[in-house]
Amino acid sequence: MSEPIRVVVTGAAGQIAYSLLYMIAKGDVFGPNQKLILHLLDIPPMMGVLEGVVMELADCALPLLAGVVPTADPAVGFKDVSAAFLVGAMPRKQGMERKDLLSANVKIFKVQGEALNNVAKKDVKVLVVGNPANTNALICSHYAPSIPKENFTAMTRLDQNRAQAQLAARLSVGIDRVRNVIIWGNHSSTQYPDAKNATVDGKSVVEAIANNDYLNAEFVETVQKRGAAVINARKMSSAMSAAKAASDHMRDWFAGTKDGEFVSMGVVSDGSYGTPKDIVFSFPVQIKDGKWTIKQGLAVDDFARGKLDATAAELLEEKEEAMAVCAAE
Numbered sequence: 086m087s088e089p090i091r092v093v094v095t096g097a098a099g100q101i102a103y104s105l106l107y108m109i110a111k112g113d114v115f116g117p118n119q120k121l122i123l124h125l126l127d128i129p130p131m132m133g134v135l136e137g138v139v140m141e142l143a144d145c146a147l148p149l150l151a152g153v154v155p156t157a158d159p160a161v162g163f164k165d166v167s168a169a170f171l172v173g174a175m176p177r178k179q180g181m182e183r184k185d186l187l188s189a190n191v192k193i194f195k196v197q198g199e200a201l202n203n204v205a206k207k208d209v210k211v212l213v214v215g216n217p218a219n220t221n222a223l224i225c226s227h228y229a230p231s232i233p234k235e236n237f238t239a240m241t242r243l244d245q246n247r248a249q250a251q252l253a254a255r256l257s258v259g260i261d262r263v264r265n266v267i268i269w270g271n272h273s274s275t276q277y278p279d280a281k282n283a284t285v286d287g288k289s290v291v292e293a294i295a296n297n298d299y300l301n302a303e304f305v306e307t308v309q310k311r312g313a314a315v316i317n318a319r320k321m322s323s324a325m326s327a328a329k330a331a332s333d334h335m336r337d338w339f340a341g342t343k344d345g346e347f348v349s350m351g352v353v354s355d356g357s358y359g360t361p362k363d364i365v366f367s368f369p370v371q372i373k374d375g376k377w378t379i380k381q382g383l384a385v386d387d388f389a390r391g392k393l394d395a396t397a398a399e400l401l402e403e404k405e406e407a408m409a410v411c412a413a414e
């Protein structure tokens with residue numbers, strides 16, 4: 086059993102954290118042999134609720150959980166952490182787009198970037214879940230210049246899981262038989278869920294489904310709008326599935342991807358696939374020894390090109406607005 090690592094979850098009194106903390110503390114993310122000290126960061130008015138979460142974590146009687154640090158102070162929350170789940174932010178309500186949250190939420194990620202810069206381990210792996218996730222991750226990295234840009238990622242794994250589930254249902258096969266579906270771009274309704282490189286039992290999904298109208302329209306729109314559909318039904322945004330996706334994202338980042346497989350993560354663009362540099366764009370990545378690399382050489386046809394350009398344009402607009410909000414602080 087190795088020494089405990091410190092892991093922070095922000096928004097620890099909120100609904101995603103309520104599912105996520107249990108997944109982390111029972112070993113789903115860092116494995117069955119890795120002890121943890123969980124740092125739980127939220128805002129001062131939520132400290133009473135957080136006390137209840139701390140009690141429940143204790144009552145789960147989890148052998149891997151070596152300590153819990155509840156706090157409203159980012160300097161304590163981010164101190165010496167090896168992994169950071171940045172969940173804490175306002176969720177959208179019915180009728181809103183995720184970018185409507187930008188001016189309220191982006192300031193949180195400026196403050197937390199500065200705190201990570203000052204007190205976290207320099208090799209901390211940061212996953213931004215709070216929306217608009219891609220742009221918040223960019224801002225967080227911008228205000229943490231002593232930590233490599235590669236260490237900041239945004240979550241599009243929920244979109245990937247949704248896409249995989251849609252394809253598996255369409256094909257009437259188990260979820261684990263569908264691989265390598267890609268989410269390109271922003272975690273927003275401009276994202277491009279791409280089944281063209283996906284496989285079912287190692288064979289092409291495009292050939293198995295044999296219906297390009299479905300793959301280019303209904304499939305894309307269902308995944309793009311799934312978050313809104315959950316909000317319309319639950320009157321609250323997705324939480325259990327978001328926690329599962331955050332757990333999947335961080336597990337793969339630490340443990341690596343399987344040979345021949347890739348997963349989607351929002352990462353700082355290096356210009357791959359003709360995208361603008363220095364925005365956080367979701368790409369297919371392969372991961373080895375804790376480092377991700379963008380999967381190169383996949384075909385991008387004219388249809389896909391239009392989708393990639395549209396989602397990149399939205400990210401450039403969000404970046405400009407976010408930088409202006411932070412500069413005005």
Ligand SMILES: NC(=O)c1ccc[n+]([C@@H]2O[C@H](COP(=O)([O-])OP(=O)(O)OC[C@H]3O[C@@H](n4cnc5c(N)ncnc54)[C@H](O)[C@@H]3O)[C@@H](O)[C@H]2O)c1
Pocket residue numbers: 095096097098099100101102126127128131172173174175176177193213214215216217218240241243244272322323324327
């Ligand atoms: N990327 C994704 O796929 C994805 C999926 C689902 C939800 N989300 C986003 O995740 C965020 C959280 O969703 P939720 O349902 O858990 O919301 P929630 O309102 O239940 O919880 C958010 C928590 O964050 C806390 N918080 C606010 N400001 C904070 C700060 N400065 N520091 C620390 N904590 C702070 C709040 O007090 C609250 O406890 C939202 O922005 C939501 O839109 C993203």
Ligand SMILES: O=C(O)C[C@H](O)C(=O)O
Pocket residue numbers: 176177183216243311312313315322323
């Ligand atoms: O859609 C939302 O606002 C929440 C989350 O980003 C989701 O995709 O479910």
